[in-house]
Amino acid sequence: MTQDDRLIDLEMKLAHQEHLLDELNQTVYRQEKKIEELDMLLHALAKRFKELSDTSQDRAAANEKPPHY
Template identity: 50%
Template sequence: MDEQRFIDIETKLAHQEMIVEELNQVLYQQQKTIDQLEKLVQGLTKKMKELVTDESGLEIRGHEKPPHY
């Protein structure tokens, strides 16, 4: 293998290593965002369940007419 070809391969390898590291950082940030969003959804789900239940513990129906109708 001649010297220039060896240099070209090393250059390409270094470039590929840099790209892999950048992709790892992006993946890490995306996973952090997903984790935060999952926690947010869990919290919102809990709040929605609390809102759907009135003080007496009975589930409030969304589309039922009130008793005075």
């Protein structure tokens, strides 16, 4: 293998690795955005669940018979 062949081979490998790195960076970026979206959704659902739970407890307390019955 000549020096030129080795250099061409290394340049091809480097180009392939750079392309792969770009693809991986894009994948990580998309995953980070999705995680942020899911995190916001989780917080909204947790807040809604707490609101519904509090409302349910208030209704249950209003429907209880007083202790003297």
